[in-house]
Amino acid sequence: MKKVVLAYSGGLDTSCIVKWLTDQGWGVVCFVADLGQGLGKGEDLGTIEKRAMAAGALKVYIKDLQKEFLDDFIVPALKAGAVYEGKYLLATALGRPLIAKHLVAIAHKEKAEAIAHGCTGKGNDQVRFEVTAGILDPKLEIIAPVRIWEFKSRDEEINYAQMHNIPIDVTKKKPYSIDRNIWGISIEAGILEDLANEPPEDAYMITKSPTHQVTYPKYVEVYFEEGIPKKIDGKSYSLKNLVVHLNEVGGLHGVGRSDLVENRLVGIKSREIYEAPAATILHTAHKELECLVLDRELAHFKEIISLRYSELVYNGLWYSPLKEALDAFVQSTQKNVTGSIKLKLFKGSCVAVSRKSVNSLYKKELSTYGAEDKFDQSLAEGFIKIWGMPYKK
Numbered sequence: 001m002k003k004v005v006l007a008y009s010g011g012l013d014t015s016c017i018v019k020w021l022t023d024q025g026w027g028v029v030c031f032v033a034d035l036g037q038g039l040g041k042g043e044d045l046g047t048i049e050k051r052a053m054a055a056g057a058l059k060v061y062i063k064d065l066q067k068e069f070l071d072d073f074i075v076p077a078l079k080a081g082a083v084y085e086g087k088y089l090l091a092t093a094l095g096r097p098l099i100a101k102h103l104v105a106i107a108h109k110e111k112a113e114a115i116a117h118g119c120t121g122k123g124n125d126q127v128r129f130e131v132t133a134g135i136l137d138p139k140l141e142i143i144a145p146v147r148i149w150e151f152k153s154r155d156e157e158i159n160y161a162q163m164h165n166i167p168i169d170v171t172k173k174k175p176y177s178i179d180r181n182i183w184g185i186s187i188e189a190g191i192l193e194d195l196a197n198e199p200p201e202d203a204y205m206i207t208k209s210p211t212h213q214v215t216y217p218k219y220v221e222v223y224f225e226e227g228i229p230k231k232i233d234g235k236s237y238s239l240k241n242l243v244v245h246l247n248e249v250g251g252l253h254g255v256g257r258s259d260l261v262e263n264r265l266v267g268i269k270s271r272e273i274y275e276a277p278a279a280t281i282l283h284t285a286h287k288e289l290e291c292l293v294l295d296r297e298l299a300h301f302k303e304i305i306s307l308r309y310s311e312l313v314y315n316g317l318w319y320s321p322l323k324e325a326l327d328a329f330v331q332s333t334q335k336n337v338t339g340s341i342k343l344k345l346f347k348g349s350c351v352a353v354s355r356k357s358v359n360s361l362y363k364k365e366l367s368t369y370g371a372e373d374k375f376d377q378s379l380a381e382g383f384i385k386i387w388g389m390p391y392k393k
């Protein structure tokens with residue numbers, strides 16, 4: 001029997017896909033990637049596995065990929081300062097090439113001919129899955145049932161699931177489309193599609209409203225070693241615990257929300273809101289530290305790289321030669337990015353208030369207006385004359 005490996009979430013779409021592919025003659029192997037979306041919290045992993053089997057799967061793989069996600073995807077993006085269109089910290093986009101990598105690996109192990117996903121034909125995620133899979137194994141067939149199947153609405157899918165005894169929780173009305181992992185949450189559709197609507201409070205899952213009654217600020221000091229966050233308030237954490245911890249404290253203080261009308265790769269503008277407390281805190285702190293330790297030319301050039309890097313991630317080109325080359329550049333910029341940044345979190349804001357680094361290029365004796373000034377101000381006159389000369393002429 002020809003086999004296909006499906007990226008399975010446990011939701012309505014991918015559960016229907018299992019049955020739909022089975023009816024087309026495929027043996028379906030399901031792969032559930034744990035990227036910290038809270039698997040096993042709301043419903044246990046056993047339920048997800050049982051649902052896949054009930055829908056007709058041959059086998060279910062569930063893998064905890066959080067460490068690999070943090071080490072190989074999130075940390076490089078953090079070092080690169082990758083932020084899409086100024087607001088999106090790329091949680092969803094970073095997860096896709098990792099899931100695709102494992103889909104391909106399982107396909108090889110299972111001697112499968114194809115991989116499948118539950119993305120629609122309008123989004124970025126289909127591109128990320130398929131371009132990545134195509135780079136890693138161009139021979140694998142890719143099936144995207146949602147782009148081609150007969151169902152026109154969620155209700156039709158629910159009918160189909162009920163007809164075939166696929167155990168789906170249809171009681172929950174789904175007001176939004178949500179993608180979640182340890183680096184952040186992406187929330188779209190429903191009433192958010194009308195740009196006139198302010199996102200209602202209940203759209204947010206892990207951040208408190210900045211107006212809620214925490215009346216005191218929270219200080220967090222993040223220590224980085226060569227661009228990698230290692231400690232909070234002097235205490236060492238594994239990357240996973242560090243991010244989990246910062247999601248909690250940041251979320252409590254309303255940090256990390258954003259609301260963006262973004263440019264999808266497929267040419268559509270779409271509105272999405274994001275929650276990424278830890279990512280916001282870490283990007284802010286990392287950037288502040290770079291302000292201290294990178295010289296002007298490198299810092300300014302790196303901003304251009306950050307922009308291009310974010311586009312490559314967003315556009316599904318994680319495993320591209322340019323992205324690999326940019327990683328090498330970024331890595332070379334990080335050797336001095338060691339030090340501590342203390343941030344103040346308060347009612348949604350996150351700002352640096354204190355900075356320390358052994359590699360700091362800030363020299364108080366040069367910048368001071370006090371008596372310990374070592375800067376020879378008399379040199380400024382000649383410098384300005386030469387600098388401004390072409391414009392005067």
Ligand code: ARG
Pocket residue numbers: 090092093123124125177178179186187188272
């Ligand atoms: N707009 C984001 C991206 O393209 C997230 C896409 C998935 N969003 C969702 N709510 N399912 O990376």
